Amino acid sequence: MAIGNVTPDSFYAASRLRTEGVVAWAREALDDGADILDIGACSTRPGSTPVDEETEWDRLAPALESIRQALPEARLSVDTFRATIARKALESFGPLIINDISGGDEAMFEVVRTYHAPYIWTLRGDYTLPEKRPELAELDLILDPGFGFIGSTAGDYDAMRRLEELKAYGRPILVGVSRKSMLWRPLGLTPESCLTATQALQLYALEHGANILRTHDVKETKQITKLFELIVNG
Numbered sequence: 001m002a003i004g005n006v007t008p009d010s011f012y013a014a015s016r017l018r019t020e021g022v023v024a025w026a027r028e029a030l031d032d033g034a035d036i037l038d039i040g041a042c043s044t045r046p047g048s049t050p051v052d053e054e055t056e057w058d059r060l061a062p063a064l065e066s067i068r069q070a071l072p073e074a075r076l077s078v079d080t081f082r083a084t085i086a087r088k089a090l091e092s093f094g095p096l097i098i099n100d101i102s103g104g105d106e107a108m109f110e111v112v113r114t115y116h117a118p119y120i121w122t123l124r125g126d127y128t129l130p131e132k133r134p135e136l137a138e139l140d141l142i143l144d145p146g147f148g149f150i151g152s153t154a155g156d157y158d159a160m161r162r163l164e165e166l167k168a169y170g171r172p173i174l175v176g177v178s179r180k181s182m183l184w185r186p187l188g189l190t191p192e193s194c195l196t197a198t199q200a201l202q203l204y205a206l207e208h209g210a211n212i213l214r215t216h217d218v219k220e221t222k223q224i225t226k227l228f229e230l231i232v233n234g
Helices: 019-032 053-070 083-093 106-115 134-138 153-161 163-169 181-187 195-207 218-233
Strands: 002-005 037-040 076-079 097-100 119-122 141-144
Touching: 002 019, 019 037, 019 053, 019 218, 037 053, 037 097, 053 076, 053 083, 076 083, 083 097, 083 106, 097 106, 106 119, 141 163, 153 163, 153 181, 153 195, 181 195, 195 218
Parallel strands: 002 037, 037 076, 076 097, 097 119, 119 141
Antiparallel strands: none
């Protein structure tokens, strides 16, 4: 899953896109091996103040429209925590995956239920949530541990150690650690200088159950997935 942010303030500057550059980014990501393009229009980096709903939609809609017109077969995901935005995106540009870092609420669950949309459910380290909400089993769920949103670096690594616990639910597991602070802070690096660290942790995630890697660096991530497949499949 390739990360594209139609924002001026996402934590990793290289992921920031202007509307006129979205199609070129999408083509490159697909050429490099991306299976899914994840588009966000409201930064959720730690300490940020989310833009209002109108601003988010004004950024998101032109980006989705451009990609749909140029690359109609591309599989798209919308990174939003607002049920209203998810609904408008699905009505206008569906089918889509909805990627919600908030953990969800009843309004969001109703939207993805109504539109039969795959839903990335961010657990924020609480791997018992699917047991607590058995009624959500009817949804097309992808489970995301929520690295970066758990509350501490120690919590992030505890969730990584326990990643295999999520396999018991029989749902796809998405891991998004690309260039996050859980990597660069302990190593004294920056988001720009922690590609190697990202790759190391992504490989660990594949070994322990990840099915989808959400990444800023598609070409490099595709290389490790190919090598992992060679190990596993011979």
